[in-house]
Amino acid sequence: MFWSSLIEVFDNFAFDEVIALSKLDTKTRVILILASIIGSQAVSEYRVxxxxxxxxxxxxVEIKEILYQxxxxxxxxxAFDFVHATNEVMSLLVIQLPCAVCLLPSLVSLTFIEIAQSLHQFHGLRMS
Structure with a gap:
């Protein structure tokens, strides 16, 4: 059957050849795959x-940051379709995300740059 042979070729490429030749660790490779999937607008594969x-x-938090970027x-x-897809997967897996909106009352008097720095600090990120 065409589909089964196509899937076999894909699986061999993606899960054998690419991994065997890759110098990236698994986490970094998966982060890059997520970003690529967003760029190609493949929402179903993104959920997986x-x-x-x-x-x-x-x-x-890293997954949300990939999406924000x-x-x-x-x-x-x-990107909005991926926001919904991310929230669906996180809900199914019962994963709680930190709520950036919860920070807003303490951020009212700050400048945009100060707010951005606070949000990055909240998410454990460094601003360059």
């Missing part, structure tokens, strides 16, 4: 890979 990413040590490249309208 979010669960796989969590299994190899990518945190829920995609917005300037794919646009908010396209």
């Amino acid at each position: 890979m979010v669960a796989a990413a969590l299994n190899v040590g990518v945190t829920s 995609s917005v300037p490249y794919v646009g908010m309208a396209k």
Whole structure:
């Protein structure tokens, strides 16, 4: 059958040849795969890979950050489907995310840069 042979070729390439030749650790490779899937707008595959990413040590905050970083490249309208997909997977897996909106009362008097720095600090990220 065509589909089974195509899947076999894909599996051999993606899960044998690429991994055998890769210098990247699994977590980094999966992060790059998530970003690529967002760029190619493959929402169904993204749902599968979010669960796989969590299994190899990518945190829920890192997954959200990958998604946030995609917005300037794919646009908010396209990224929004992935926001929903991410939230669906996280809900199914009963994963709680930190709520950035919870920080807003303490951020009211701050400048945009100070708010951005606070949010990055909240998520454990460094601003360059």
